[in-house]
Structure formats: structure tokens, C-alpha cells
Amino acid sequence: MTASTSLKPARELAEINDARFPNESDEYRRARTALLAEEIELRRHIERVAEMRRALPPGGAITKDYRFIGEEGPVSFLDLFRDKQTLVAYSYMFGPQRKRPCPMCTSLLSSWDGEALDVEQRAALVVIARSPVERLVAFKHERGWKSLRIYSDLTGDYTRDYVSTDDADVPAFNVFTRRDGTVRHFWSGEMGMETADPGQDPRGAPDLMPLWTILDCTPEGRGKDWYPKLEYDSTI
Structure with a gap:
């Protein structure tokens, strides 16, 4: 249109x-x-x-040599693209200070795991967190994720530049492009606490979580007296 x-x-x-x-x-x-x-x-x-x-006009060029640890070993930022021209990177709230990952991030990524192979037809999709990769992979297996690519930002260089300047354990959604030999930042979700409307949790639009899309179609709506869980009773 x-x-x-x-x-x-x-x-x-x-x-x-x-x-x-x-x-x-x-x-x-x-x-x-x-x-x-x-x-x-x-x-x-x-x-x-x-x-x-x-x-959007071209975003800032990526000039640093960001390094990550994946399930198969060290990789560069460029490696994350694989054969794609666009990279979608979600920063997962599972830093080394956490005993367990963020349930809300986990809920989002659980839904994305089922879509990852479809997304990868058009763009590379990765999940980045600050914990050691062994910890991330262990939870990936616990949750039953099969298709999400998980990477550890052990140095925190990427996180401080594109997630939180003070290396806080917060989520982020970034998109990067590789065009004409130059890798650039394309777009990032920028809605947070300061842009939230009264009475609402901070969230972007469109909402990235299918969970909320479903609940917004119900008479009960999203509700304010519950939260996604990391474990559920398998009999329910």
C-alpha cells in the first residue's frame, strides 16, 4: 500500500x-x-x-569487531548473518547474575522457536545473552527449543553498544543490514518505560509476542494478576 x-x-x-x-x-x-x-x-x-x-535512511555503520560464542564455538558479528542480508537479533534477559532467565523473554522466544525456520527464509535470526554459552544451551534444551540460534556476548561489547550502555540485564530487539559491503544498524525497538501509556506495561507496537495478540482477542484481556512461568504442570 x-x-x-x-x-x-x-x-x-x-x-x-x-x-x-x-x-x-x-x-x-x-x-x-x-x-x-x-x-x-x-x-x-x-x-x-x-x-x-x-x-528509514541508512543507519550507523558497524565498525567494531564484535565477537560471540555460539553452540559450535567463536563467531564474528558478520558470521551471524550467514547467507542473509538482514540480521534480526534479540537480546535475552539471562545474564550471569540471574539464577533463571526472564519468564517473559522465555515466553516470547518459545513462540519464536516455532517460527525460526520460516523467518530464516527471509532474514537471519539470533538470540544473544550475557551468560556463558553452556548455560544458555542447557536452558535451550530444557525448554525444548530446536531452531533458535543462541549466542553468548561474553565481553559485553555488543550489549553495551546496542542494548544498555551500563550493561544492564534488559531485553532488546535490533535489526541490522548488510548492503553494498557495509553492515549497518537498521532499526531497534525504542519503546520503554518512558514511552508507556498510563496503566499499561511498556511494550512496542506491533507487539512481538503472539501471547498478547491472542489474549487481546479475549474478554479478559491481558490481565494484571499473572505472569508467564518457566515451568507448568504438564497435566494442564
């Missing part, structure tokens, strides 16, 4: 929707049609934002 694309009004599209369900009231259908119009507008806004993101 481009700026010159002529779109029908969202309300007009919503009005021609012929979905109906058993025993629904006229009141429900009117409210649902109004909601559908807003959902169409949301879809369009998401696409506008994605277009703006894709149109």
Missing part, C-alpha cells in the same frame, strides 16, 4: 461483511461492525508504520 493508493472507507468495507453467528443480537452486530471498521483502520496503520520503517 502506497500513499497514492485509493482505499475504500473502512466503514464501507465493514458494512459489506456478511459474517453472522447463531443467536447474536442486532446490538451485538452493530457494535461488531463498528469494531470491524476500527480493526481495518488498525491494519492500515500497521502497514503505514511498516512502510515508514522500511524507508
Whole structure:
């Protein structure tokens, strides 16, 4: 969709929707049609934002020789790309000071593990944390992840430049590109506590977690009295 694309009004599209369900009231259908119009507008806004993101000017060049330890040994930053031109890097809250990793990060990455091979058709996808790689791999196996590539930033050089200048154990989502022989930073999630709206947990948009996408479609919503767990009763 481009700026010159002529779109029908969202309300007009919503009005021609012929979905109906058993025993629904006229009141429900009117409210649902109004909601559908807003959902169409949301879809369009998401696409506008994605277009703006894709149109960003070139980001800063990567000039440092960042080094990591992967499951098969030491690698360079360039190695993380493999044969792709784009690298997606998630910084996992599992630093050496933690006994166990962040449950929220773990929930996100568990969903990504099932999508990793699909993502890798278009871009390289890696997970980076500050703990020794043996610790990261042990938890990867405990969680049953099969497709995520895990790397340790033992020196912290990458983390201090692209996650936290004071090497705090915080999450980050960065995208890098390799174009015309130059590796550059392309985009990073920049929404945090200071950009959060009142009464909401800090989060980006679109939300990276399928968990929230699902719960946002329920009457209970996300809720505020629970948190993802690292272990669950297998009988549930």
C-alpha cells in the first residue's frame, strides 16, 4: 500500500461483511461492525508504520569487531548473518547474575522457536545473552527449543553498544543490514518505560509476542494478576 493508493472507507468495507453467528443480537452486530471498521483502520496503520520503517535512511555503520560464542564455538558479528542480508537479533534477559532467565523473554522466544525456520527464509535470526554459552544451551534444551540460534556476548561489547550502555540485564530487539559491503544498524525497538501509556506495561507496537495478540482477542484481556512461568504442570 502506497500513499497514492485509493482505499475504500473502512466503514464501507465493514458494512459489506456478511459474517453472522447463531443467536447474536442486532446490538451485538452493530457494535461488531463498528469494531470491524476500527480493526481495518488498525491494519492500515500497521502497514503505514511498516512502510515508514522500511524507508528509514541508512543507519550507523558497524565498525567494531564484535565477537560471540555460539553452540559450535567463536563467531564474528558478520558470521551471524550467514547467507542473509538482514540480521534480526534479540537480546535475552539471562545474564550471569540471574539464577533463571526472564519468564517473559522465555515466553516470547518459545513462540519464536516455532517460527525460526520460516523467518530464516527471509532474514537471519539470533538470540544473544550475557551468560556463558553452556548455560544458555542447557536452558535451550530444557525448554525444548530446536531452531533458535543462541549466542553468548561474553565481553559485553555488543550489549553495551546496542542494548544498555551500563550493561544492564534488559531485553532488546535490533535489526541490522548488510548492503553494498557495509553492515549497518537498521532499526531497534525504542519503546520503554518512558514511552508507556498510563496503566499499561511498556511494550512496542506491533507487539512481538503472539501471547498478547491472542489474549487481546479475549474478554479478559491481558490481565494484571499473572505472569508467564518457566515451568507448568504438564497435566494442564
